Each structure stands twice: as C-alpha cells, then as structure tokens.
Amino acid sequence: MAVPDAVAERLEETVPDRVRSLLDQLHAAGHAAYVVGGSLRDALLDRQPSDWDLTTDARPDRLVELFHGAVYENRFGTVAVRRDGSVFEVTTFRLEHDYADHRRPHRVEFGDDLEADLARRDFTINAMAWGRAAGEEDNRLVDPFGGVSDLGRRVLRAVGDPRKRFREDALRMIRAVRLAAVLGFEVDPATLAAIRVEAPLVAHLSGERIGAELDKLLAAPEPSIGLRLMADTGLLAVIAPELEAQRGVAQNKAPGEDLWDHTLRSVDAAPASRPVVRLAALLHDLGKPSTLADGHFHRHDVVGATMAEALLRRLRYPRPVIEDVSHLVRYHMFGTEPELTDAAVRRFLQRIGARHLDALFALRRADDIGSGRAPDDPRTAAFRTRLDAEVAAEAALDRDALAIDGDDLIRELGLRPGPALGRVLDALVERVIDDPALNDRATLLLVAQAMAGDTSGTAS
Ligand code: ATP
Ligand code: MG
Numbered sequence: 055m056a057v058p059d060a061v062a063e064r065l066e067e068t069v070p071d072r073v074r075s076l077l078d079q080l081h082a083a084g085h086a087a088y089v090v091g092g093s094l095r096d097a098l099l100d101r102q103p104s105d106w107d108l109t110t111d112a113r114p115d116r117l118v119e120l121f122h123g124a125v126y127e128n129r130f131g132t133v134a135v136r137r138d139g140s141v142f143e144v145t146t147f148r149l150e151h152d153y154a155d156h157r158r159p160h161r162v163e164f165g166d167d168l169e170a171d172l173a174r175r176d177f178t179i180n181a182m183a184w185g186r187a188a189g190e191e192d193n194r195l196v197d198p199f200g201g202v203s204d205l206g207r208r209v210l211r212a213v214g215d216p217r218k219r220f221r222e223d224a225l226r227m228i229r230a231v232r233l234a235a236v237l238g239f240e241v242d243p244a245t246l247a248a249i250r251v252e253a254p255l256v257a258h259l260s261g262e263r264i265g266a267e268l269d270k271l272l273a274a275p276e277p278s279i280g281l282r283l284m285a286d287t288g289l290l291a292v293i294a295p296e297l298e299a300q301r302g303v304a305q306n307k308a309p310g311e312d313l314w315d316h317t318l319r320s321v322d323a324a325p326a327s328r329p330v331v332r333l334a335a336l337l338h339d340l341g342k343p344s345t346l347a348d349g350h351f352h353r354h355d356v357v358g359a360t361m362a363e364a365l366l367r368r369l370r371y372p373r374p375v376i377e378d379v380s381h382l383v384r385y386h387m388f389g390t391e392p393e394l395t396d397a398a399v400r401r402f403l404q405r406i407g408a409r410h411l412d413a414l415f416a417l418r419r420a421d422d423i424g425s426g427r428a429p430d431d432p433r434t435a436a437f438r439t440r441l442d443a444e445v446a447a448e449a450a451l452d453r454d455a456l457a458i459d460g461d462d463l464i465r466e467l468g469l470r471p472g473p474a475l476g477r478v479l480d481a482l483v484e485r486v487i488d489d490p491a492l493n494d495r496a497t498l499l500l501v502a503q504a505m506a507g508d509t510s511g512t513a514s
Pocket of ligand 1: 090091092093104107174175176177180181223225226270
C-alpha cells in the first residue's frame, strides 16, 4: 500500500464530486467534514462503495438547517442528506456510552473530536477518515490505528482491545467474519482469538442484526471463508446450531469431507447475484443430521424445509424470502428421469410453480457442484427443456386456467355452490393435466357431468 500522501492524492480523484461538494459545503459553513468508515475503506480498495458515509462536528440540528430536505435517520443523530438523487448519511462525531447486554449503546454523546469518533469504530480499516477540519486548506487522510497498513496486508484487526470491543457489541464478531469473506481478508490472530473467547455473547443479539450480516456475508464471492470462520470460532454453534450439527456428519460425496463441507461448497457454487438461492444452498441439507438412519437421510427435504423456516424466522427474514427458501429446500431432491410422462412433468410444474424454476435449477446446479458432480447434467437440462415447453404452452395447472368456472357448473349442470363444487373443479384440473386437449368448455362440461353423475350414483 502506498504511503498516506499518495493515498490521499488518489482519493482526490476517486471520491465523486457530489460527495466532495458536501464536504466543501460543510467546510464553508465552518465545520470539519470527512468521508469515513466503509465507504472510505472501499474507495481505497478500488471497490465501489455501496454508499458514502460522512462525519462532521456539526450537530444534527445544524445539519438539518444547512441541507434542504435533510431528515433524521435514527435516534443516534444520523442525518440523511439528499443530493443529485442519492442519499448520504452524515453522522455527527460521537462517543458511545452504556453498552448494555453486549448490544449497541443505549446513549450517544456528540463530540468535537474526530479521533474519538474513529476510536469507537470496529476495525482499523473502518476507522479512517478523509477530509479536513475547519480552517484547514487541504483534505487529508486521518488514520490513527494503522488502517492503511492493514488494508495493504489485507488484515482485519479490531480497534483497541478486541475482547473489550466484542464485549461492548457482540455484533462486531459477526461483522469480522462477514468482512473477512466480503473483502477476502485474514482476521488478525489476536482479533480471532478474542472471537473464540467471546463468541457465546452473540446469543444476546437480535435475530434481525444477525440476519443483516448473514445477508451481506452470503453476497461475498466466497461465503465459505466467513462461514468456516464462524464454525471454527464457535459463532455458528450459537447462531445456527442446526448448521453446526452438520459438522462431522459423513457424506459419500467428496472423499474426506463431511456434510458441512458439502454445504459450504454448495453455497460458494450458488450465484452471488441470487440471495435466495444462496440461502437455500446454505440450508438445503439442514434436515440431514436429524434424519440420518442406516446411511440414509430419509425425508430430509421435508424436515429441512421446516427447519429452514424456523431458522429464518429467528433471523427475522421477510416472509416472502422465508417462503421461497423453504419451498426450494422442500423440493431440492426432484428427479429428472427421462421416463417421466408429460403429465408427470406438468404435475411437477404445478407443485413447484413456474416462477420458482430458475431458482430451483440454480440450486440443483450448486448442489451438484457441491457434491463434486459435473454441473449442467444433460438429463437435468432435458428435464428443464420439457418444463419450459409446458410453460410456453401455457399448460393449465389450476382452477383459474380451466375453460370453465364454478358459475358454469351451477348454471349448466345445476350443481350447488359449496365444497363439492370445488372438488369437481379440482378433479377437472387433474384431468386436464393428464390430457390438456380436454380443456375446452363443451368437453369439460361433459366430463363434469359424468363426474357429478358418478358422485350422485355413489351417494344414493
Ligand atoms: P458495508 O460495506 O456493508 O456498508 P460498513 O463497514 O460500511 O460495511 P456499515 O454498517 O455501513 O458497515 O457501517 C459504517 C461504519 O460504521 C463502519 O465502517 C464502522 O466504521 C462503523 N460501524 C458499523 N457498525 C459498527 C459496530 N457494530 N461497532 C463499531 N463500529 C461500527
Ligand atoms: Mg456502509
């Protein structure tokens, strides 16, 4: 890594104009203003920052006064400033107090000191600032904890005494493994040792905060880096004991590897751009440890779907994500036999839902790679082609797709509204799945009439 001067010079070029103009505006109003935190770290790594964070000695009420349309973001005095369609978070220098229950602080105190603000941040690479104090001419890099040097060595190191910092806020331990995976960094040995000791404290965290970090971890190029760290430090056993249970469970896949290794390979193989598939890859074999008997994992897909749902609920994932992931886990064992009839292919489509096909096949591909099998198995591809053909043909798979509805049955056949009518419609769906040619109004009325006749016959 270059010496700080050269680094500062490069930042003059990389920090976008709209961010610099915010710094300038604060400066012109007599304030210190800096780019700080993750955005500065990413800029120095030539990574596109997800957002730009600014810090200043201006108090929140002053910020709202200075920037038209600015709003308070949270009770910690972060202000969201709008500029050219983007939103920037501006946070007043602060000191944190009263960490209770190993979570984030209950009380913050605003300060005038940049270094004190940097000292409360989690890792050295997140504890740098670039900008200038009131009265200073040029922007400069402020790096009191050796962040630039750690960036160069690709090391994640806690600011200050790691055990103390992790006891203050246990989330920092999960952030450590998340950042190690996202950035491809090593965790400094003393920081890692502290995680091993303090890992049990993550039990105090809300599921929501853990879930947010897990999401970011799963978007890393190789999530397995962070997941392995979680397992090896004892974080996993606290956060997800059902995943921890996969360690040491034998698999007949890659020699010498266990079920946990298979899970990790599958997660890495799932596309980073598909968070739901990555989550499903992480959880697809959740049901295996508890169903293992006689060398088989009987119904592990069914058991696993329920376990996946429970785990994701604990981590406060949104309902649609929970439903999608548990659906994928439930059906990840699907067969692709060429002998399947067209009707069987349509039944599969009915059960899975066309909108889940891409994700389910992406999961299969990841599972295959994770099992050391060749991906893109021709049989799987052929099965997908047959499914796509049914989708393209708009195969009728539910009541809405029938050429008749309940009103027709009432009007034309004199059936009465009620559950029996619903059963006739469902039976018609089954018949149409078997033979799509039946799906026209006249034919279906005849079929329904025959069915109704059958039913009245058995009833009398
Ligand atoms: P990302 O790229 O995911 O945004 P980030 O490091 O920027 O990563 P943020 O949650 O945006 O993460 O936090 C911004 C900055 O605030 C961090 O870089 C760090 O300086 C500080 N920070 C965030 N969470 C903590 C924490 N739990 N303890 C101490 N400092 C924190
Ligand atoms: Mg950030």
